[in-house]
Amino acid sequence: MTQYFLAVNTGSSTTKLGAFDVDGPEAQPILRARLRHGSADSEIRVWDAEGRSLPAPPPVRSGRRGDAVVDVLTWLEGKLETPARAVGHRVVHGGPHFREPVILTPEIGRALRALAPLAPLHQLPALDLAAKIGKARPNLPQALAFDTAFHHGHDPVVDRLGLPRSYEAHGLRRFGFHGLSYEYLAGRLRQLDPSVARGRVVAAHLGSGASLCALLDGRSVDTTMGATPLDGLLMATRCGSIDPGVILYLQQTLGLDGARLSDLLYEHSGLLGVSGLSGDMRVLLQSDAAPARDAVELFVFRVAREAAALAGTLGGLDGVIFTAGIGENCPEVRAAICERLAWLGVQLDSAANRRGDTQISTPGSGVAVWVLPTDEEQMIALHTRQAIALVESAGQPFAERLA
Known part of the structure; x- marks a missing residue:
């Protein structure tokens, strides 16, 4: 053997x-x-x-x-x-x-x-x-x-936090996560479309944990998660980016201690918190309840907004990759995100998207859009x-x- x-x-x-x-x-x-x-x-x-x-x-x-x-x-x-x-x-x-x-x-x-x-x-x-x-x-x-290793090599300005520099000695800076997934996707795209892989690509790892990564010639140059996997996009039960003043309010005015704050932000926020129903996107898409629709809309809005921000880091956009549980299996979510990115040149092939084809953009799209299972x-x-x-x-x- x-x-x-x-x-x-x-x-x-x-x-x-x-x-x-x-x-x-x-x-x-x-x-x-x-x-x-x-x-x-x-x-x-x-x-x-x-x-x-x-x-x-x-x-x-x-x-x-x-x-x-x-x-x-x-x-x-x-x-x-x-x-x-x-x-x-x-x-x-x-x-x-x-x-x-x-x-x-x-x-x-x-x-x-x-x-x-x-x-x-x-x-x-x-x-x-x-x-x-x-x-x-x-x-x-x-x-x-x-998971953090793939994101080393960013320009220092990308990873620096707006805190006194003395806190950098404690290892506090932005790191980025889902690096093993993004490394795989970068290699897979080089096999499928070398010209797009050499360009400016936003990869979207959308699962229970969710983040985006800006790839330039297959290297990570920016990402939505920061010092912790709590940052960035709205997730199944994690809040994503949030005004730090809200944290202070929860602590100082509502009396939540560190343990209760951690439990709230990691386990009871995100899609679950907004919908009051579930952190599972499949359940939310099947629900007619207004809070469930609100949660899906917020998720789509945040993904599209952060994708546009990463396009700013890249100086343009040549490709988008969807992966992970939501990215691979929810054509409704992919369509809604691509609709919000149409101004960047994204044109979705609706039939290909519904089928879950590997490439779901139209032949004339200014941005190639892919659905790639990660490994x-x-x-x-x-x-x-x-x-x-x-x-x-x-x-x-x-x-x-x-x-």
Whole structure:
């Protein structure tokens, strides 16, 4: 059996897994799985490389994410008759220092845990899961790939906050997130349309978490998320950009402490807060309730407004990419966003949009519009291979790295 890496993409309520063959120049999928976590149960689905569901997924322990992922790893090793070469994890926040994938060590783990206040929904779950795997497989190398890494290299003015400069010593600046998704999309667009990929593109990762990225010749030059994944667009349960004075009012006048503020802004705002119904765009689109329509309209408005702002950073617009749950599966939302961007030259092919074609702009559109499924797990696998190769080239045994 060929060597393979297990890519682990830890979300707030789901964990996506992918086993990838890494013997060739690209990471080729072998199996994929999705774990959905509840208070008492862990539901799992598994697909083969062609996307066909496997009729007998592995049994997993209920409730605890780490136990369930270890169960999947054990099942996978038995099914493929060989242990994994390494496990790679998506880590949302790499801070100012982690710009390349790395092998997890205790020291690196402690440094990344210190960033948890800047990404409370994602940072500790990913690191805790890695710790669980490390306990079950102490000699198995684990690599970390960072969502923030793709956005390093911005012009400093893009990432600077309007705070006293002394706070920069605390690592407070804009970082940007969803970098693994944007890195994949940039590469995919180079395959589909090299001329547009060399130009000015706004990529829209629209899911439960949502952001936009300005790509210039495939590089990130600006993005909507800032120091934390709370910033930018309206999201499923996150508020996005908000007047800081509102935060002060909630704290000083309405008496919300830090814990209640965090819960409000991360878990009870966004589409859920505005609609009072759900943070799921599918539910809102099916509802006739006025607050649900208000939430969808606000989401569309904010995406279009921020896309236009990123076009300003780019100095024009040659392409738009939609991806993730809403971007890939909600033609009504794509159409409404494109209608608001018509002044920039976007012309939507309505039939192609309804079908969910790969390209949904008209032949005469001044801006090419694409719907591209993202693949963060593939990027995790590729970054894991990069991290493994760096250590092997240095000739340092993994046992020393993991100690």
